[in-house]
Amino acid sequence: MFEDARSVPRDSTMEADVVIVGAGAAGITLARALSDTNLRVLLLESGGLEEEAKTDDLRHGLDSGEPYPVDFCRLRFFGGTTNHWGGWCRPLDPWVFSRRPWVDDQGWPIDRTTLDPYYEQAAGVVELPTEPTGWQWGWDYWRQELKDEGVPPLLDGDVVEGAMFRLSPPTRFGTRYRADLKRAERVVTLLHANALELETNDSAQLVTGVRVGTLSGNRFRVTGRIVVVAVGGLDVPRLLLLSDTTRPKGLGNDHDLVGRYFMDHREGSVGTAEIATLPTAFLGGKLSLFASRRALMALTPEVLEREQLLAVAVGIDDTTKGVAPLVDKATGVTAAQVGTVQRALYGGKSHAVDVFIRAEPKPNRSSRVVLGDERDALGQRRLDLRYTRSASDDASIRRTLEILAQELGRTGEGQLRIAPEYTEQVDNAFLVGCHLMGTTRMADDPTRGVVDRDLKVHGIDNLYIASSSVFPTVGFSNPTLTIVALTLRLRDEIVARLAP
Numbered sequence: 001m002f003e004d005a006r007s008v009p010r011d012s013t014m015e016a017d018v019v020i021v022g023a024g025a026a027g028i029t030l031a032r033a034l035s036d037t038n039l040r041v042l043l044l045e046s047g048g049l050e051e052e053a054k055t056d057d058l059r060h061g062l063d064s065g066e067p068y069p070v071d072f073c074r075l076r077f078f079g080g081t082t083n084h085w086g087g088w089c090r091p092l093d094p095w096v097f098s099r100r101p102w103v104d105d106q107g108w109p110i111d112r113t114t115l116d117p118y119y120e121q122a123a124g125v126v127e128l129p130t131e132p133t134g135w136q137w138g139w140d141y142w143r144q145e146l147k148d149e150g151v152p153p154l155l156d157g158d159v160v161e162g163a164m165f166r167l168s169p170p171t172r173f174g175t176r177y178r179a180d181l182k183r184a185e186r187v188v189t190l191l192h193a194n195a196l197e198l199e200t201n202d203s204a205q206l207v208t209g210v211r212v213g214t215l216s217g218n219r220f221r222v223t224g225r226i227v228v229v230a231v232g233g234l235d236v237p238r239l240l241l242l243s244d245t246t247r248p249k250g251l252g253n254d255h256d257l258v259g260r261y262f263m264d265h266r267e268g269s270v271g272t273a274e275i276a277t278l279p280t281a282f283l284g285g286k287l288s289l290f291a292s293r294r295a296l297m298a299l300t301p302e303v304l305e306r307e308q309l310l311a312v313a314v315g316i317d318d319t320t321k322g323v324a325p326l327v328d329k330a331t332g333v334t335a336a337q338v339g340t341v342q343r344a345l346y347g348g349k350s351h352a353v354d355v356f357i358r359a360e361p362k363p364n365r366s367s368r369v370v371l372g373d374e375r376d377a378l379g380q381r382r383l384d385l386r387y388t389r390s391a392s393d394d395a396s397i398r399r400t401l402e403i404l405a406q407e408l409g410r411t412g413e414g415q416l417r418i419a420p421e422y423t424e425q426v427d428n429a430f431l432v433g434c435h436l437m438g439t440t441r442m443a444d445d446p447t448r449g450v451v452d453r454d455l456k457v458h459g460i461d462n463l464y465i466a467s468s469s470v471f472p473t474v475g476f477s478n479p480t481l482t483i484v485a486l487t488l489r490l491r492d493e494i495v496a497r498l499a500p
């Protein structure tokens, strides 16, 4: 059922077994998944059912590091940012979970097989088509499957492989699952309910309640045996940092990790290519025959390890603009490659395509969310994102394109031209994926991570986080499928603890 926080009696306390803060992909998934248990669930959502200007302003933040579209990257009403997400889905590749010393000194404390059953459930939640191919992501499978569409020889060697993505409709969690939550007898969704602070006992080992406020001025508390913070990857650290009554540096922040390691994928168009073999699976837009899936190209894990590169997925889009004249003044190392490829054996009918990337960031401790001095209408300090990219991010993009250009030329399949304005593009604030990751990273060791492998905040017995903020490393897959999978796993953890 739905209720409105503006009508809750002032200074009262509402009780539940599980309090979930935030009704986006994670919060709605968890509330639905718990609705078939006998646990009483309270889902707090800052916004209403539609976008409202005053609530919208609460998401406003500063970006005093590298330019970053802090406000655009998240929405503040029921359904959260899934109200405008793009629906691209892919699990994190198995090698993302392992320790890659050139990427990060720790990696994940769990492996991909731990998440596989939950990924399958998550695919249902985001409504990925499972027929006729079922749960298949590996390139070995897709190479066979796509044979009729003509897999280019480029993808048959051991340098470049395909990376299949699936496309959610895209599922708008707020509208798609509204009726389910309305029907759920033991789930109360409280709209216009802003979590202002997580309260704890004196030793800060137990969350004793959540202080809630509305823009109309109402104030009350909610309590739960378990509290799950699911407010998105920028607001999770903000709420922990704002919760400073018993711990002046914020909750879960004894080791100065909350808010650090903020990451996003670099995404955007980087140039054009002419390609001889044009498998439809690699195209979207007008030429797409299969709108439910898209294949991108990537260097194999062996090449990534040998070259010590971050992972970069490279996609092609049909272009309506035609191909611009070849430009030898293309910037950086790629210029030499363009020359090489231009001279490569190439002829016959070709297809002009735009080339875009989705690139893995390197976790960077100094890329962080802190609290700014400015306050919002609820009197809360706004967040300040000090986004800082690592030098190796762009170096990996350039090297990946260089190798891809070489392979295109070597196999005689085409030529790749990197846009001369590419250098400016990588500095463009909007060449990001709006994937808010890393700010409360997962690690078994409390000195190296904010949450443990079960998503529980280290040192606090009943506080959990459901968000891409827990990703310690990220590969190039979009995050939401993994957020949903981790959240479904969290559901089992909560049930095991509270309703065994």
Ligand SMILES: Cc1cc2nc3c(=O)[nH]c(=O)nc-3n(C[C@H](O)[C@H](O)[C@H](O)COP(=O)(O)OP(=O)(O)OC[C@H]3O[C@@H](n4cnc5c(N)ncnc54)[C@H](O)[C@@H]3O)c2cc1C
Pocket: 021, 022, 023, 024, 025, 026, 027, 044, 045, 046, 047, 072, 073, 074, 075, 076, 077, 078, 079, 080, 081, 082, 084, 085, 086, 087, 088, 089, 193, 194, 195, 196, 230, 231, 232, 233, 235, 239, 433, 434, 435, 436, 466, 467, 468, 478, 479, 480, 481, 483
């Ligand atoms: C333009 C765009 C395109 C995208 N495309 C893709 C894509 O193709 N594939 C993909 O995987 N991902 C994509 N994403 C990212 C995707 O939207 C997020 O990964 C996903 O929505 C995160 O889910 P979440 O539940 O963690 O947070 P959100 O969906 O942001 O939900 C958080 C909720 O918490 C609420 N909230 C915040 N603070 C409080 C508070 N103090 N108290 C109470 N409630 C609060 C918010 O109102 C919101 O409803 C895209 C994002 C953008 C912006």
